[in-house]
Amino acid sequence: MPRYEVFDHTADLGILFEGRDLADLFESAAFAVFDLMTELPAVEERRTHRFVVTGGDREDLLVNFLRELLYLFNGRGFLVRRCAVRIDAAGAPETSAPSRPAPSEAGRGAVEAVSVGSAPVPPQWRLEAEAAGEPFAPDRHRMKMEIKAVTYHGLEIRETPAGWRGRIVCDV
């Protein structure tokens, strides 16, 4: 099973997650979101939804991906048990994406201004996803919490010796 843990953020919900590669990292994040919202073992893979999202960089791509997944539940009443993704850095080699210190790290030091303006404007990252699950049925599915949205605050994706790690803060 994909790996994640929640971390303390006073008002909201922080999630740390890991993956072997970038796609696996995104799959972990998807799992975390639905595992936190509902009792996932009760959700069956009856149907799949396919979608494509783009982003200006890896972090933006992650937020847009999770937005789309949250919309599947919040807008369409669809609970996701498992999500498979494929990521293309179309025209942009991975290393060209600007790396940015997370505000959490800045949080321990100075007020660092990180340029948003220098991020590439055209979406260069593209993701294809296949989300498997079933429609929310109140009699069978127990909701544990509502996740309103994924924020950009403290957003972080980085490569580690063991693979990839990500960090998001959700509004709950």
Added chain:
Amino acid sequence: MSITLQKLDEHRWLIPPSGGMRVPGILYASERLLKEAGGQEGARQVANVAHLPGIVRHSLAMPDMHWGYGFPIGGVAAFDLEQGIVSPGGVGYDINCGCRLMATRLTAEDIRGRLADLVAALFRDVPSGVGSRGPVKLSAKEERKVLVEGSAWAVAQGYGAAGDLETTEDGGRMAGADPDAVSDRALERGRDQLGTLGSGNHFLEIEVVEEVFDPVAAAAFGLAPGQLCVMIHSGSRGLGYQVCDDYLARMVKHAGELGLELPDRQLACAPLASGRGREYLAAMACAANYAWANRQMLMHRTRETFEKALGLSPRELGMRLVYDVCHNIAKMEEFPVEGKPVRLCVHRKGATRSFPPGHPALPAAYRPVGQPVLIPGDMGAGSYVLAGTEHAYAETFGSTCHGAGRVMSRTQATKASKGRAIGRELADRGIVVMAAGKGTLREEMPEAYKDLGQVVEVADRAGLSKKVARLRALGCIKG
């Protein structure tokens, strides 16, 4: 280098401008509240907001400040209409999340022995929790009317009386709402959620006026000791979240065009004078109106439930709206700046408007004493009613605190409450609580929040709003 706070006086702390800060930050807090405000994170967010273009005078934090995302919770910032920006993250996902206080002709004595039944009836009749649906499914045409007319739409449908509009901030209708600025996704999410409470910290609470600090203001608001009241805390539901998210995504995407250096992407914004900025404001107004219609419908359902459960006529119950305030909003308001009245766009993210006596925006009955400020506490802590002040109008763009503010995260609260029966503990204190969500009671346990009394005391002593009355909780339903 970390953020240094300079103590200005007993309740004010200054963050001097440094780096890209355009104005200083000012935090309203006691030493104790400052300690509970989440370390450096909240103060850093106040400093971050000070980076935004066109910010006027100060980046402010109210006494219930805590670590949010982008803006701190309890953050207030005003922007010049020509040079300034509007930031969806500075309003929040739950656009026009707010509070509504209703008073009745009953006393706590009148429902003695029937409280549990009443709470159960409210829990049954008022839709709450994740995925709950409201009493109406709006047609596309009808939904557009809700978005433009707000509370007035609800009243026209029979949910309440015309007088309710007078005692709602802005008459329960924000001007400039354009449904064409709202995405199909947001419209879809709004179609069946009108009249629902929501989840998390949203609630409906039966309260009793326990203590009156200012008898003149209390009398003007129609509040007296022993009186039974109801406080509702809810917002614009999925429609508002979607509006925020849609515009945040767009503003992040186009951030490069502004050539701004922002310390947090969540602060993404658009100039007030730009097409994108105006479009967000038009969509935000729609969500604000949706929230007002929502609270108006929740109030109506509450009134019906009280009448049915207690076997009372509308006249006997006499439930009327004391006031309705929003605490997640951006609004065009006029304030004195360097001696001249100037129209500004005030962002209140977890902050309540606090308009002074005599302000034309107030209903005639409240004008002599100032605007009612409704401050809900955590589950079981009851609420406070305060009145707006001249000082807030002059110093904080007419703003004060909005609640107790969390001191423990939800995970900390869940851990800390392990092995405890929170519902039972509250019951032992005479408070009946019912919640839809499995973990809600643990996450929302009383210790997870700051002491409401402390927050209100600081708001009062710092002159941001004056204490009028304290209400004690009797029964509560949560999502």
